Amino acid sequence: MYDNPDGVMIGLEVHVQLNKLKTKVFCGCVTDYHNDPPNSHVCPVCLGLPGSMPVINKKAVEAAIKIGLALNCKVEEHTQFYRKNYYYPDLPKGFQITQYDFPISSGGYVMIEGEDGELRVGITRAHMEEDPGRLVHEGTIDKSKYTLIDYNRSGMALIEIVSDPDMRSPKEARRYLDKLRNIVGYLDVFDGNLEGAMRVDANISIMGGQRAEIKNISSFKGAERALLFEIVRQKNVLRRGGVVVQETRHFDEAREITLSMRTKEEAHDYRYFPEPDLVPLKISGWAPAIKETLPELPDARRMRFVEQYGIKDDHAKALTSELKLAIFYEDVAKKADPKTAAVWVCDVLKGELNYRDLTVEAFKKEHMLSVLELLAGRKITEDGAVDIIRTLLDKGGSPEEIIKEKGLVIVAGDIVETAALEAIVENPQAAADYQAGKVKALNSLVGVVMKKTKGGADARKVREVLIAILSDGFYPPIEREKIEKTIIKIGDVMVEVSKPIANLLKKMGYV
Amino acid sequence: MWASINELKEKIHAGSSEEVVAEYLERIGRSKLNAFISTSGESAISRAKEIDANDIEGPLAGIPVAIKDNISTRCIQTTCASNILKGYVPPYDAHVIERLKKAGAVIIGKTNMDEFAMGTSTETSFYGATKNPWDMERVPGGSSGGSAAAVAGGEAPIALGSDTGGSVRCPASFCGVVGLKPTYGVISRYGLIAYANSLEQIGPFATSVRDVTTLFDVVAGYDPRDSTSVDKEVNYSSSLENNVKGLRIGVPEEYFGEGTDEKVEKAVRDSINTLEELGAKTTTVKMPHTKYALAAYYIIAMSEASSNLARFDGMRYGLRTEDSDWHTTFSQVRASGFGDEVKRRILLGTYALSAGYHDKYYLKALKVRTLIKQDFERAFKDVDVLITPTMPYPAFKLGEKIDDPISLYLADVDTVPINLAGVPSISVPCGFSGGLPIGLQIIGKHFDEATILRAAYTFEENTDFHTKRPEGM
Ligand SMILES: [Zn+2]
Numbered sequence: 001m002y003d004n005p006d007g008v009m010i011g012l013e014v015h016v017q018l019n020k021l022k023t024k025v026f027c028g029c030v031t032d033y034h035n036d037p038p039n040s041h042v043c044p045v046c047l048g049l050p051g052s053m054p055v056i057n058k059k060a061v062e063a064a065i066k067i068g069l070a071l072n073c074k075v076e077e078h079t080q081f082y083r084k085n086y087y088y089p090d091l092p093k094g095f096q097i098t099q100y101d102f103p104i105s106s107g108g109y110v111m112i113e114g115e116d117g118e119l120r121v122g123i124t125r126a127h128m129e130e131d132p133g134r135l136v137h138e139g140t141i142d143k144s145k146y147t148l149i150d151y152n153r154s155g156m157a158l159i160e161i162v163s164d165p166d167m168r169s170p171k172e173a174r175r176y177l178d179k180l181r182n183i184v185g186y187l188d189v190f191d192g193n194l195e196g197a198m199r200v201d202a203n204i205s206i207m208g209g210q211r212a213e214i215k216n217i218s219s220f221k222g223a224e225r226a227l228l229f230e231i232v233r234q235k236n237v238l239r240r241g242g243v244v245v246q247e248t249r250h251f252d253e254a255r256e257i258t259l260s261m262r263t264k265e266e267a268h269d270y271r272y273f274p275e276p277d278l279v280p281l282k283i284s285g286w287a288p289a290i291k292e293t294l295p296e297l298p299d300a301r302r303m304r305f306v307e308q309y310g311i312k313d314d315h316a317k318a319l320t321s322e323l324k325l326a327i328f329y330e331d332v333a334k335k336a337d338p339k340t341a342a343v344w345v346c347d348v349l350k351g352e353l354n355y356r357d358l359t360v361e362a363f364k365k366e367h368m369l370s371v372l373e374l375l376a377g378r379k380i381t382e383d384g385a386v387d388i389i390r391t392l393l394d395k396g397g398s399p400e401e402i403i404k405e406k407g408l409v410i411v412a413g414d415i416v417e418t419a420a421l422e423a424i425v426e427n428p429q430a431a432a433d434y435q436a437g438k439v440k441a442l443n444s445l446v447g448v449v450m451k452k453t454k455g456g457a458d459a460r461k462v463r464e465v466l467i468a469i470l471s472d473g474f475y476p477p478i479e480r481e482k483i484e485k486t487i488i489k490i491g492d493v494m495v496e497v498s499k500p501i502a503n504l505l506k507k508m509g510y511v
Numbered sequence: 512m513w514a515s516i517n518e519l520k521e522k523i524h525a526g527s528s529e530e531v532v533a534e535y536l537e538r539i540g541r542s543k544l545n546a547f548i549s550t551s552g553e554s555a556i557s558r559a560k561e562i563d564a565n566d567i568e569g570p571l572a573g574i575p576v577a578i579k580d581n582i583s584t585r586c587i588q589t590t591c592a593s594n595i596l597k598g599y600v601p602p603y604d605a606h607v608i609e610r611l612k613k614a615g616a617v618i619i620g621k622t623n624m625d626e627f628a629m630g631t632s633t634e635t636s637f638y639g640a641t642k643n644p645w646d647m648e649r650v651p652g653g654s655s656g657g658s659a660a661a662v663a664g665g666e667a668p669i670a671l672g673s674d675t676g677g678s679v680r681c682p683a684s685f686c687g688v689v690g691l692k693p694t695y696g697v698i699s700r701y702g703l704i705a706y707a708n709s710l711e712q713i714g715p716f717a718t719s720v721r722d723v724t725t726l727f728d729v730v731a732g733y734d735p736r737d738s739t740s741v742d743k744e745v746n747y748s749s750s751l752e753n754n755v756k757g758l759r760i761g762v763p764e765e766y767f768g769e770g771t772d773e774k775v776e777k778a779v780r781d782s783i784n785t786l787e788e789l790g791a792k793t794t795t796v797k798m799p800h801t802k803y804a805l806a807a808y809y810i811i812a813m814s815e816a817s818s819n820l821a822r823f824d825g826m827r828y829g830l831r832t833e834d835s836d837w838h839t840t841f842s843q844v845r846a847s848g849f850g851d852e853v854k855r856r857i858l859l860g861t862y863a864l865s866a867g868y869h870d871k872y873y874l875k876a877l878k879v880r881t882l883i884k885q886d887f888e889r890a891f892k893d894v895d896v897l898i899t900p901t902m903p904y905p906a907f908k909l910g911e912k913i914d915d916p917i918s919l920y921l922a923d924v925d926t927v928p929i930n931l932a933g934v935p936s937i938s939v940p941c942g943f944s945g946g947l948p949i950g951l952q953i954i955g956k957h958f959d960e961a962t963i964l965r966a967a968y969t970f971e972e973n974t975d976f977h978t979k980r981p982e983g984m
Contacts, residue, residue: 044603048822050596050704051583051605053737085818085864089837094821147837149826271864273873276708276815277700278738 002115004168006231007207011124011165012173012223014180015199017131018063018157018189025130025157026054026097034194038136038150046155048092053277056081060157061104063189064128065283065290067159068105070183070297071123075105075287081128081275086268090132090149098160100272103127104283110183111299112175115168121176122164131156134196153196165203165211170227173202177220178321182298186323193359202227206234210246214258217251226251230258301326309338315346325350328360328368336372344372344385352389367392370399379403381458416449416457420465421505423448428493434470435496442466469501512538512665513980516722519574519668528559528573532617535575539620539666543647546661548580548638550620551587558617569615570729570748576611577667579658580621581628582713583702584608591704592624592636595848596829605702606737607671607713607730614729619667622657626850627820628678628706630654631922634913635852642909643685644981645947649906652685654678655716659686662716664984669726670716675707676808677901677926679714680938684901684950687940687979689723689967690716694958695933696741698727699734705819707812708739710930719977720939720968724748727960743958752965753972756790760966761894765801766925772904778942778949779900782970786898789973791966796894798886800879801928807879808927809920810863810872817860823848855916880931887932891956896966899925901938901950925952935960939967940976948976 021031027045044052061079068075082100108123133154137144161180167173177200181192190197200223205211212230217223234244249258274280296304298320305316305326319329319342333341349363356362371388374380380388380403391402423445424431433441442463449462487496488505497505514522522531532555539550555575562573578584581591583601585608590596604612611618625635633656634640641656643649644664651660655672659682662670672679674692683690691714698713705711715726724747731745760783767776787793825831825844832843849857863872890897903925912919929936934957941951951970955963971977 044601047827049583049601049603049828050589050591050599050822051581051601051702052603053701055736055738083818085821087821087824087841089824089826092822092827094824095818269866271818271861271866271869273814273818273864273869276739277705 002168004115006235008168008231009165009205009211010167010170010173010227011203011211012163012167012176013201013203014161014163014177016067016159016161016180016184016190017194017197018060018159019191019194019197020189021057021059021063021157023057023059024155025057025060025128026155029155031156033152036152038148038152041152042154046092047151048094048154054097054275056278056281057157060128061281061283062286062290063157063187064104064126064159065286066187066189066294067161067184068108068126069287069291069294070187071105071108071110071126071161073105073108073123073126075283076102077284078102078280078282079104080280081278082272083275084129085271088132089147090135090154092133092151092154096130096132097275097278098129099127102280110163110176110179112172112179114172114175119166119172121166121172124162124164126159126161129158129160130154131158165205170224170231173227174220174224177223179298181220182321186295186297188295188323202230204230204234205244206231207238209234209238209244212244212246212258213248214251215248215261216253218253222251222253225256226258229256233258295323298326305329309333309342311339311342315342318346318350322360325360328363328365331365332368332372335369337376340375341368341372344368344375348386349389352393356393358393362393363389364392367399374399374403416453416462416465417469419449419452419457420445420462420469421501422452423466424469424495425490425505428490428495431470431490431495432493442470469497512984513718514668515719516571516574516668516717516725520572523563523573527563528617529556529563531573532556532559532575532619535619535667539661542664542666543642544644544651544660544664544666545639545641546622546651546657546664546666547577547620548590548592548623548636548657549588551584551618554586555617555619562615562617567615569613570725571611571669572615574616574669575619575667576616576726577620577622577658577661577670578608578618579624579655579670579672581624581673581704581706582607582671583704584618584621587618587621589621589704590638591628592626592638593848593850593853594637594830595823595825595844597637599829601702603702606699606734608702610730610732616729622655622661622667622670622672624657624672625654625678626853627704627816628654628673628675628711629816629852629856631677631681631919632907632909632913633657633660633682634909635850637850640909643906643947644984645687646906649908649947650685652682652902652906654682655690655714656682656686658716659683659688659690662686662688662718663981665980668717669722671726671730672714672716673703673706673711674714674926674930675711675812676930677923678711679716680901680926680936680950680952681923683716683938684952685906685948687948687976687981688716688718689720689937689939689971689977690714691723691727691937691960691964692929692935693727693731693960694741694935695930696739697743697745697935697958697960698731699737699740701734701736701740705815707815708819709815710808710812720937720964720971721748721751723937724751724964724968741958745960747961747964750961750965751968753969754790755786755966755969758786758791758896758962758966759894760786760791760793761796761890761897762793763796763798763801763890763897763899765798766899768924770903770921770924771900772944774942774944775900775902775904775949778944779898779951782941782951782974783898785973786966786970789969794894796890796897798883798890798928800882800886803879804883804928804931805920805924807876807883808923808931809859810876811880811931813856813860814864814873814876815860817857817864820849820853820857852916883928883931884933886928887934887954895955895959895962897954899952899954901925901952905944905947905949929954933957935963937963937967939970940979941970941974942976943979948979
């Protein structure tokens with residue numbers, strides 16, 4: 001049982017940008033502006049030109065309902081848009097079209113891994129709104145002589161997901177955010193990798209006091225840091241006998257601290273009223289059909305992976321943390337051993353991807369399958385497999401090419417054996433030393449074999465073979481007493497080997 | 512110099528659109544009415560030439576039309592009669608402009624109005640007041656005073672205005688022309704610079720019901736860019752009929768209350784008698800919530816306006832003061848760009864929506880609006896049209912009320928309930944008081960423009976008020 005010693009209560013407001021929709025929320029402008037010049041994806045509507053009027057993008061409403069359903073929310077009978085009135089240069093109409101009463105959906109929940117087991121985080125509401133433009137500064141904010149405004153982002157569809165204040169630690173907040181990104185990512189409505197795809201405001205109070213709202217958090221890590229700082233700050237205020245005041249604070253990402261925003265800026269009265277240019281939408285009839293299209297969500301998929309493929313829950317959790325990874329794994333697991341596949345996709349591939357800041361799209365399923373196949377057929381070593389994966393990510397090519405180029409193929413058993421014999425013949429003193437009890441002498445023989453096989457042999461196996469030849473007289477190891485031994489002379493050194501080996505060496509012309 | 516669409520068509524047929532357009536432009540050029548903020552001389556002439564050369568057809572082929580300056584016109588300055596939009600040239604056409612162009616009409620200029628359509632006299636224009644063609648010392652009504660005066664003064668055969676609380680009907684009444692406020696949603700508002708979105712409609716002006724109907728047919732119709740637009744094509748010209756037999760007229764006594772000029776009341780009652788003689792039946796109806804309409808109207812209109820006008824900050828278009836930081840520039844632009852009446856309404860609207868007052872004013876106004884709608888629904892169970900005065904009195908003098916906003920607001924008493932209810936209404940000339948025109952208001956059911964147009968047309972066919980013209984034009 002987690003006793004929450006500081007009485008921390010955290011609620012989060014997360015903005016998800018529906019950047020996978022073709023068009024903006026109230027106009028026909030195309031949303032893939034990320035590689036285009038500023039103000040190239042604009043029209044009278046998203047520029048807020050006088051006389052222009054918004055028209056709701058039905059696809060955006062569908063996506064919003066989808067998100068509501070995935071968060072276990074109730075979809076309302078009808079939904080309405082409101083104007084939130086405030087002045088800011090990135091807001092071309094002087095108000096933002098958002099929702100107030102009658103949001104799309106409300107009263108849902110998300111399950112996360114809490115401090116003491118599963119935690120249910122309530123979803124107050126999930127509603128739609130439009131994204132403002134983006135302020136661009138020449139250099140840094142404080143040094144810039146002017147501000148430029150890019151309205152490409154203006155009018156992008158946002159879903160604001162408001163949680164109940166159910167999280168009790170920054171860690172839980174972080175897990176909630178990861179879970180939210182995970183769920184929404186499954187719905188194919190947003191690309192979490194694009195700039196500004198998910199933005200967070202956090203509300204936090206301790207010991208039943210007033211809450212502070214933290215704005216300007218630009219990453220999940222930032223959210224955790226801001227909350228950690230805020231707990232310390234609020235505790236210090238209380239310790240000094242002060243009172244935590246309700247206020248909006250700004251997160252300074254560089255210094256990892258929160259700063260009070262001037263109360264003047266904060267004293268907003270948004271004067272909400274229904275947007276007269278958009279008629280109320282009756283959406284109760286939409287939900288059932290949309291529910292049909294909901295994909296299998298992360299939690300369900302995780303349970304199924306454990307059951308269907310017999311993999312560890314840790315692996316299932318990691319594999320379902322991202323839709324693309326889950327699909328990748330499942331495609332591979334259908335054609336290879338699912339457990340081995342889980343290990344290689346989860347423990348190896350994912351690590352290498354993370355290290356390179358890449359997504360699973362950077363790696364081909366076919367390549368994973370051939371690596372697994374080569375491993376199963378003992379054609380390559382595990383080290384070789386890792387090398388292949390790294391090379392594929394860094395330089396491309398195909399596993400076969402890489403194996404050829406690097407000589408990664410496992411040298412077949414008899415070749416290792418031959419090399420081992422050659423090594424013994426060429427270094428009879430080392431062999432004799434080993435047999436005399438100098439265990440370290442084996443290392444030099446292993447080195448020789450590795451050199452002869454150009455590193456293609458598995459070092460462990462080479463060791464095994466050498467030991468077998470030198471102690472048991474033959475490889476594979478067999479019962480010692482069944483073997484008739486003989487002493488042969490190699491150069492000036494006498495070495496004891498089994499008769500078959502001695503014959504073999506004679507045949508090879510060494511003795 | 513006053514000509515109907517049909518007369519102009521003959522003239523264009525015999526001569527050319529270019530001649531017709533040039534004639535109007537010339538008349539505007541030497542006018543003392545100040546009905547226009549800008550004229551589109553060159554582009555109008557070249558468009559007329561194009562129509563002549565290519566024999567372009569259409570219900571308004573080659574016909575000049577004047578447009579209220581709050582309707583966006585591509586490449587023609589659109590100011591809303593405000594300093595803050597001086598020099599703003601829209602990059603797009605309003606839906607009605609697209610339709611007019613398709614019908615072959617030639618836009619000859621943008622007409623004067625009260626700043627952002629906030630007024631009843633066209634005196635709040637940054638570009639000076641428009642004068643009433645019947646008496647140059649009097650107001651033309653407002654806010655579409657420029658459009659009404661242009662038509663009454665023979666400076667445009669037809670014109671478009673917009674009506675938020677009477678802004679088409681009031682100047683139609685004061686200037687002795689016909690003006691229609693259609694059902695909410697019949698004409699797309701796309702491109703109309705909003706004053707109060709939930710109340711306003713674009714409406715046509717002309718010297719006759721027939722021409723108003725022709726213009727209405729052209730500009731009305733579904734537009735997916737306006738979510739409140741109704742999917743309904745309109746063709747009333749073909750069914751105009753001189754017949755009111757059996758028409759049930761309701762007369763709401765609340766509209767003949769205190770402050771109504773005696774001569775206005777007499778003219779309206781005489782007109783109702785005329786229609787009775789032509790076969791209509793009259794009953795008295797009760798509309799008990801009428802007295803709350805003005806307060807509700809102004810609260811809703813100002814609330815919406817306070818938000819609509821927030822976008823004018825001088826950053827992207829229109830007036831720009833010397834560059835400073837954003838807050839300073841923003842404040843300076845709005846301080847010098849908006850006139851007093853606009854500032855008053857923004858302040859009052861902001862107040863009505865603010866925390867602590869929102870329920871007391873804005874929400875209450877919405878409730879009253881519902882009650883007023885119900886008044887109309889009840890009345891229309893028993894009657895086909897309602898008839899009232901358009902304005903309680905004829906045109907007042909320039910400067911007479913401009914410093915007394917409350918008395919100006921009171922002038923809208925007979926027109927605002929119609930916008931709150933969203934029903935259609937037409938004003939037609941029905942008499943004179945001291946040489947000044949009087950307007951008859953005929954109100955219909957939702958989407959029943961056909962009946963009010965028929966009643967108005969029948970009235971016109973059997974009277975000659977609409978044929979009277981101001982002298983000295
Ligand atoms: Zn746009």
